[in-house]
Amino acid sequence: EVQLVESGGGLVQPGGSLRLSCAASGFTFSDHYMDWVRQAPGKGLEWVGRTRNKANSYTTEYAASVKGRFTISRDDSKNSLYLQMNSLKTEDTAVYYCARVSWELATYYFDYWGQGTLVTVSS
Amino acid sequence: DIQMTQSPSSLSASVGDRVTITCRASQSISSYLNWYQQKPGKAPKLLIYAASSLQSGVPSRFSGSGSGTDFTLTISSLQPEDFATYYCQQSYSTPVFTFGPGTKVDIK
Numbered sequence A: 001e002v003q004l005v006e007s008g009g010g011l012v013q014p015g016g017s018l019r020l021s022c023a024a025s026g027f028t029f030s031d032h033y034m035d036w037v038r039q040a041p042g043k044g045l046e047w048v049g050r051t052r053n054k055a056n057s058y059t060t061e062y063a064a065s066v067k068g069r070f071t072i073s074r075d076d077s078k079n080s081l082y083l084q085m086n087s088l089k090t091e092d093t094a095v096y097y098c099a100r101v102s103w104e105l106a107t108y109y110f111d112y113w114g115q116g117t118l119v120t121v122s123s
Numbered sequence B: 001d002i003q004m005t006q007s008p009s010s011l012s013a014s015v016g017d018r019v020t021i022t023c024r025a026s027q028s029i030s031s032y033l034n035w036y037q038q039k040p041g042k043a044p045k046l047l048i049y050a051a052s053s054l055q056s057g058v059p060s061r062f063s064g065s066g067s068g069t070d071f072t073l074t075i076s077s078l079q080p081e082d083f084a085t086y087y088c089q090q091s092y093s094t095p096v097f098t099f100g101p102g103t104k105v106d107i108k
Helices: none
Strands: A003-007 A010-012 A018-025 A033-039 A045-051 A060-062 A070-075 A080-085 A094-104 A107-113 A117-121 B004-007 B010-013 B019-025 B033-038 B045-049 B062-067 B070-075 B084-090 B103-107
Touching (some): A003 A094, A045 A080, A045 A094, B033 B062
Antiparallel strands (some): A070 A080, B019 B070
């Protein structure tokens, strides 16, 4: 059974840092791109960023809203995905989800999601 | 970036109703369109990928259609567990797979 379990959320002051983790199991983690998606309270879904797999050199991509502040990394030996968040702003307050990216019929989609971890940025 | 819109933003329906939700892309995205269902306090769940392919385990009352810029999610007979918010997502323009703003389906 595929499982994604996020951890590391909490309350942090503006300008602070936080590191989220996503533990994966039940599939070959190293084969997949992995994404982070967030959802501000009462709002819709916002793509945050992506790490590609080893075959694609672990390259990363970021939304404009977080570029330069957030860093995505992965450790395939630990089946884990990370999101390092620096210089946090109040507008970064959201539930953060990790999602597995799959590919079929020439299209990408997010077929498994974690349960989410809440990050609250407030003084 | 490609912008996604959905209509309506919310709707009220009864159990057994046929429900249709529309998603429109700001430019052609071929069939690179996915649909997700999200219930309160839960993670999104994939329903449909590549515009019309039903994800494994998803009931057949859900169907998707469309290509280019206009897409539809249809629930043929609404069930109590289908009351949720539905999001479309384009996966044509990498890396940003933009989501639509969502359509909330609630009980009439």
